[in-house]
Structures are given as structure tokens and as C-alpha cells.
Amino acid sequence: MQEMQEGLTALTGQLRKTYATTLHDLATLMRRVHLVAYKIIKRGRGGAVRVRPAFAPALVDLQAMDVESMAETTVSEVAAGIGLWGDWQTLLPRMTARLTDLCERPTAADDLARLQAETRVLRAWLGDMTDSQQLTGICPVCHAPIYQPPAAHSVTCRCGWTSADQHPARLELQRQWSRLHITVTPAGLSDWIRDNLGVQVNRKTCMTWLLRGKLNAVQAGDGCWTIPLAAIARQVQRHASE
Numbered sequence: 001m002q003e004m005q006e007g008l009t010a011l012t013g014q015l016r017k018t019y020a021t022t023l024h025d026l027a028t029l030m031r032r033v034h035l036v037a038y039k040i041i042k043r044g045r046g047g048a049v050r051v052r053p054a055f056a057p058a059l060v061d062l063q064a065m066d067v068e069s070m071a072e073t074t075v076s077e078v079a080a081g082i083g084l085w086g087d088w089q090t091l092l093p094r095m096t097a098r099l100t101d102l103c104e105r106p107t108a109a110d111d112l113a114r115l116q117a118e119t120r121v122l123r124a125w126l127g128d129m130t131d132s133q134q135l136t137g138i139c140p141v142c143h144a145p146i147y148q149p150p151a152a153h154s155v156t157c158r159c160g161w162t163s164a165d166q167h168p169a170r171l172e173l174q175r176q177w178s179r180l181h182i183t184v185t186p187a188g189l190s191d192w193i194r195d196n197l198g199v200q201v202n203r204k205t206c207m208t209w210l211l212r213g214k215l216n217a218v219q220a221g222d223g224c225w226t227i228p229l230a231a232i233a234r235q236v237q238r239h240a241s242e
């Protein structure tokens with residue numbers, strides 16, 4: 001009896017450990033896909049053959065958004081099992097904090113298998129991005145992504161820019177992130193979608209999307225809304241495939 005108990009404890013410990021590693025890997029991979037989606041970084045060589053979307057957006061990589069969105073669906077379904085809701089950025093750290101609850105679920109092994117399958121999909125899609133290297137930031141001079149081993153202090157970009165610490169490169173990455181929103185009127189949104197995604201969506205439809213909360217937008221006063229580009233691209237893609 002005691003042996004069986006010990007065996008079970010070891011098994012639970014193993015599940016917990018694997019679950020934690022999987023959540024960590026997923027977070028890293030999804031951050032990368034997100035950066036690819038915004039064309040801040042490129043996919044590695046050896047990734048799956050690129051399928052061209054029906055229309056060619058200038059600012060975002062819709063295929064990356066799709067990959068991100070599918071993985072997010074799996075993450076939110078598993079998270080919903082322990083009563084957590086939100087996007088993957090919110091969910092993954094909160095899931096890590098609630099590992100005990102996740103492991104105690106009767107479906108724990110299946111949930112874990114689904115999450116592991118997502119990490120495999122993301123890894124295959126991203127291709128070889130040399131795992132020993134981490135994205136340190138973006139070069140403030142040439143805007144190229146800079147990858148370095150985690151322990152490195154000084155930063156050197158291929159363009160010749162150097163810095164004694166990682167701060168300026170991280171700051172530039174932050175700056176790039178903050179550019180990922182636009183503040184526009186519904187008419188401005190219609191124009192933006194036409195110019196950047198090559199799709200005609202009239203002002204009235206834009207307004208409906210905004211009012212129905214389809215774009216995660218925040219009112220910014222004077223009839224303007226601040227909208228994440230990701231939400232626009234997703235909604236337009238959904239709209240186009242209807």
C-alpha cells in the first residue's frame with residue numbers, strides 16, 4: 001500500500017514537472033510567434049512551407065496570427081477547466097501559479113498532452129531559431145532583432161552598434177511593441193484596413209465591430225478608439241473568410 005502511495009506521489013511529481021516545463025516552453029514559443037506576427041522578428045529556416053494568405057497585409061503576418069490564435073484556443077480551453085479566462089499572455093503565468101489545480105484535474109494528462117502538441121506545432125512552424133539564444137531586444141540603429149546568450153552583458157549588433165548593457169535594445173523592443181496599436185475613428189479604421197490589409201470594410205461595419213467589442217478597443221475620446229493591430233487583423237481575417 002505504502003509502495004503504491006509512493007509510486008503515485010512520484011507520478012504526480014513527474015506530471016507537475018512536465019506541466020511546468022510545457023507551460024514555460026509554450027510562453028517562449030508564443031512570444032516568438034507574436035513577434036513574427038508583427039514582423040518584428042523573422043521565422044527560422046526549416047519552418048513549414050509558407051502559404052500565402054488570400055490578401056497581402058503590409059504590417060502583420062496573418063499566418064503567424066492564425067498559428068498564435070489556434071494555440072491560444074487550446075490554452076484557453078485548458079485554463080477554463082480551472083476557471084481562468086483571458087488571452088494567452090494573461091493565462092500562461094496564471095496557469096503556472098495554479099499548477100496544483102491543473103494537475104489535480106481528472107483530465108490533467110490529456111490537457112498536458114494537448115499543450116505539448118501545441119508546443120510541437122509552434123516549434124515546427126517557427127523553424128530553427130537556435131534555442132540557446134534569446135531575443136535580447138531590437139537594435140536602435142538598424143532595427144534588427146538581436147539574439148544573445150542569456151548570460152551576455154554587452155550587446156553587439158551586426159550593423160556595428162554596441163552597448164555596454166542590454167537596456168537600449170530592450171527599450172527599442174518596448175517601443176516597437178507600443179507601435180502595435182492605432183488610435184482612429186471608425187472611418188479612419190476603415191481606411192487603415194483598406195491601406196494595410198487590402199480589404200474593404202465600410203465605416204458602419206467598423207463601428208459595429210467596435211461597439212460589439214470585437215476589436216478589444218478602448219475609447220480614446222473625440223470619437224477615436226485605441227485598437228490593438230492584432231485584433232483588427234484577426235477580425236478582418238474572420239470577416240474575409242465568412
Ligand SMILES: [Zn+2]
Pocket residue numbers: 139140141142143144157158159160161
Ligand atoms: Zn543594428
